Structures are given as C-alpha cells and as structure tokens.
Amino acid sequence: MPLRQVPPVKRGKIPAATVARLPIYYRALTQLFERGEARVSSEELAEITGVTSAKLRKDLSYLGTYGTRGVGYEVEYLRFQIAREMGLNNEWPVVIVGLGNLGRALARYGGFGSRGFQIVGLFDHDQKLVGTKVKTGKSEIEILPANDLAKATKQLKAKLGVIAVPAEVAQKVCDDLVNAGVTSILNFAPIHLVTPKGVDVRRVDLASELQILAFHEQKKIEEKTA
Amino acid sequence: MPLRQVPPVKRGKIPAATVARLPIYYRALTQLFERGEARVSSEELAEITGVTSAKLRKDLSYLGTYGTRGVGYEVEYLRFQIAREMGLNNEWPVVIVGLGNLGRALARYGGFGSRGFQIVGLFDHDQKLVGTKVKTGKSEIEILPANDLAKATKQLKAKLGVIAVPAEVAQKVCDDLVNAGVTSILNFAPIHLVTPKGVDVRRVDLASELQILAFHEQKKIEEKTA
DNA sequence: GGGGATTTGTGCTTTTCTTCACAAATCTCT
C-alpha cells in the first residue's frame, strides 16, 4: 500500500479574490466537521458556500492538491490546511479602539474572540468609558484611555487593530496603531486611511453596503417603470 | 453664452466594481460640500477616496459626463447626480432582524439612519427583548416578535432587510423577509443565503475580515523567516 | 482672440478573475 505523499504545499502568490473566499470555505468545513462529515466533494462544498465548483477547486488548487480524484476532500484535513495557510493556528492578539455601539458589539461578538483571535486591549477617548469593563469571549477587559494606546499596544504585541471610532479621529488612531507596531487594520470608519507600505487595511463600511443595496432597488424600480 | 446642456445621463449597465465605489465618492463629496468646497478635480477626489484618478474618472463616466475639462467637477452637482443614480433621494424603509449586540449597534448606528434610510421595524425572537424599545437615529422603536416579521414588514413596505441573527436561523429569517416582499438583504450571519432570483444579498462577515488580515500577517512572518 | 496650462473622457493595453471542458486519478463492481 502506497504511503500518503508529503503534503504537496504549493508556493506562489494566492490571488486576492481567492484569499477573500478562504474564510468562507473554512467556516463551511468547520460546520461539516462538527456534523461528523468525513468527506465532501467540491460540488457539495460549493453549494454550501455559494460559489461554483470550478471556482472552488481552482481556489483550493492555489494552496496545494489536497483532494483525491474520484473521491473528494477529507473535511478535517482540508480544514486544517486552510487554517494553516491563513495562520489560524496561531492566536492573534487584537486591540479595538473605540467602544461606542459598534466597538462594544465587536468586543462582545463571539466570532471575533473565536478561533485564532483574542481581544487583548480596548481603548477609548471618552473618560466616562475608561475604567469600565467589557465582557469579551472569555474574559473581561478594562477599557484603557486612548492616550495609552501606543504604549499598551506595543506591550501587548498586537499586530491586528480594529478601528471603530468616528471618521474625524480615525486617521489619528490609525497613525497611533501603526506607531505601536500594528500592521493590519480593520477599519469601520467611513474614511480612507493612509498608511505606510506594509500595513494592510480592510474597510468595512456599513452605510455603503446599504447604499449599494439601495442602488439595486432603484434599478429594479426603474426597470418596472421602463 | 451657451446654456448648460441637458443632463447627459448615460444608460447602460454600471460595473459592479464601480457601484461598490459610488458610496465612497458620495461620502467624500458630502464632506467637501459641507466644508464649502465648490469644485474638485478627479485628482483630489481620488486622493481623498484612495483610488487612482483614472479609475475615478472612468467610474464617473458610467453615470454621465458631469465634469468640465480643464476645470473639474462641481461638488454639489456631482454629489446630487450620484445620489440620484443610487436612489438616495428616496427614503428607504429598513427592517432589522435580530437585536443582539450587533443588531442593536446597527439600529443605533447613525450612519444607517442617515440620509436615504429609515429604520422602521425591529424584530427579535427573544421574548425578553420583545416589547423593549431601541433608540434609532430619530425616534424610538419597539422590538416586535419575530413571528410578526412577515406581516409587519409587508405593512411597513420595507424592501430592505438586515439580518443580524445567529447563522442557524438566518436562512429561515431570510425566507420570511423574502415572503414579506423584501428584495435586498444585508446579511451579517456567516452563512450563504439562498434566495430566489431578483433578491440581492450582500454579506458582511466580520470574522472573515479579521481572518483575511491574519492571512496577510502570516505572509509577512513567512517572508521574514524565508 | 490666440497661446499656454489644465483636466476631463475614453480607446487601448494589461492584469486579474471566472468559466469551461477534459485528461488524469481513483473507486467500485464483477
């Protein structure tokens, strides 16, 4: 009986569009795994995640060849490989700046504290909030003053930061985070952040999302009238 | 002196990538307008919004020719045109389903209630929440039981729905919304929703965003070690 | 009213992403 070959890890840049989908596959695989499924075909996994099977297979092919022709993919194995590729086997410390409605929701949000991430610092400018505690996934964390941001973040060795402050102060907070060694930022402020090279920023803009939907609604109405 | 020509509205499909950027331009223009700026060049607007000027001009060109060569764009005029194109001059009624941490933050979030949108209905399955009120932008709204979702939403004539419930019940909620006449859905549950044709779904996946950043961090580390 | 300085709008090129379609690999059954 032939031994399983050495993991055929592929080296080479993974397209951005693919990277953006890996978390979706990962989550679906986790679900399948918890349900006790041992194997899954590209067709099934594609159906669950809402992509085409060809796209899914191509996406996975950038990571390596983890499937078996005529059979499909081993759920647990594939899940592990994606996790490894995405660095989810590490535990990433995350700081959140701004604990208004949204920031607080994020801090409490289970999905954030889940697998791979741990919220280690909360900062706010508002003196009324400083000193109060917020329940994150596992523990309670005290909100620290925004002034301590740079020092504390450096100490906590956080490389990931979440910005949930008003647009007016977002760039300032961003600069502070970068100075503190943060190199990946999730920005909820509706503004373009300027960062030095090597710092990744992803923007999540809730109002924009609604507006995009409004655009589609608008088009539906125009079609009817036309 | 020549009269300004009839608005040269262009007809034809606007690329999805462009649509996704229109809200960003719109916001920047609003800012400029409030700051009292009368004109802006593609170069300036591009800088503010973090795109290249060529891309910006091409994006705008899908809407019509609203600029003046050698001069730039009139801030107020262009802003209005984008708003019109996106349907932001209407007031869209929105319902939110699920008022946990996130749903509540969204309900309170100013940006949602802002220009173009009005939150008209809140629903939750939890009996402890039903009957309590949540301050949205302008008014206070009572949380209604999820069972009333279909009927109430139909009555409220909401075409836009926000899903902020756990993944397990998201598809059920989605079906209810669609039955109630909702044709655009903003989905915060980490799951692919199946909808009939003609219903638009946009997914905002907070955990995915962090995971994508983790991927980039991972790569930075690998580069260093390599 | 003409020349020089701007800045838009867009045809063309390049890059990135998606889809197609099929050979290669594996399994099952007899």
Added chain:
DNA sequence: AGAGATTTGTGAAGAAAAGCACAAATCCCC
C-alpha cells in the same frame, strides 16, 4: 484485472476590472 462511474486539477478561453496615455474641451491671461 478490467470496464464504467466519479470527481479532482488545470490548461485555455472568456469576461471584468484596472491602468495608461492622449486628444478634446475649457480656462486664463495678455
């Protein structure tokens, strides 16, 4: 052990998006 049924992995084609570069339009100033 071979034939038939699956299902992956991937070249190649097609579609969408981004970037380039320049003609066309406008302004300003003399």
